[in-house]
Amino acid sequence: LLADHGRGSEIELVTEVAHPLPIRLVCEIFGIPVPADTDTMFEWTRKGLNLLDPFLTAEQTSDYISAQRDFSAHLQDVIAWKRNNLGDDILSDFISAGDEGEIIGPDQVAATVQTLVIAGLDTTVNQVGLTMNALMGHRDQWERLVDDRALLDHAVEEVLRYEPTAQLMIRIAPEDYAVGDAVIPAGNHIVTWLASANRDETRFGPNADRLEWSRSNVRDHITFGHGAHACLGAWLARLEIKTILKALIDKAPKTELVDGGVTWGGTAFIRGVSELRLNLF
Secondary structure, three states: OOOOOOOOOEEEHHHHHHOHHHHHHHHHHHOOOOOOOHHHHHHHHHHHHHOOOOOOOHHHHHHHHHHHHHHHHHHHHHHHHHHOOOOOOHHHHHHHHHHHOOOOOHHHHHHHHHHHHHHHOHHHHHHHHHHHHHHHHOHHHHHHHHHOHHHHHHHHHHHHHHOOOEOEEEEEOOOOEEEOOEEEOOOOEEEEEHHHHOOOHHHHOOOOOOOOOOOOOHHHOOOOOOHHHOOOOHHHHHHHHHHHHHHHHHHOOOOEEEEEEEEEEEOOOEEEEEEEEEEOO
């Protein structure tokens, strides 16, 4: 994805790298062709994610639900194609499991695939943009990373802590739940702010608002949830971010952010950048 860009050239990271990589990987994992119209696919996944936003208007909710119906219809066509092209891939396994009906039913295959695709595309796109923007804003940490590739795994965790794309999650209190002097009655919805917890100074120290490779407890972040609600694709997101970072370091270790090269996007739920322009040096 970076092959066409030499040193001294400019790249728009979101559309040229962050978009094509996850959709190629998801299609390969599921054993399906990359769609000709990837923009529509990303629009469906974006609107699917945004349905989790607790602050939507009625018009937005209606629009996003309509988009999911279109997405579901598309996936039904994909599944019908896949039945005649079974292989060693996840979608083939889902179809077989649905036909057997022991784990999921045949009517649940499309919904399961839809959920996984939604979770694995737009989130990764946003996280890649957020990662490079954070690194360009912490130049000393970028240069340390360039000098010591052994920091890559740790750096990925710290960026996930510092700038997660999923800002919040919604849960329902199964019973009365005390928070300080307040009590949340059973059955009420709770909006939990993951991004705020990731910068808790009592957990991450007085420099929690800074990107810092020396942080020893960085894996305590909750960007991917916790326990039964932990993100199924966390390993893939980590791998994609690490791969892109390593490629940029190898190709252009003196990469710089273009002046005014960040265009912010996202919602209260999903934080991200819609454009990130870099000069490759």
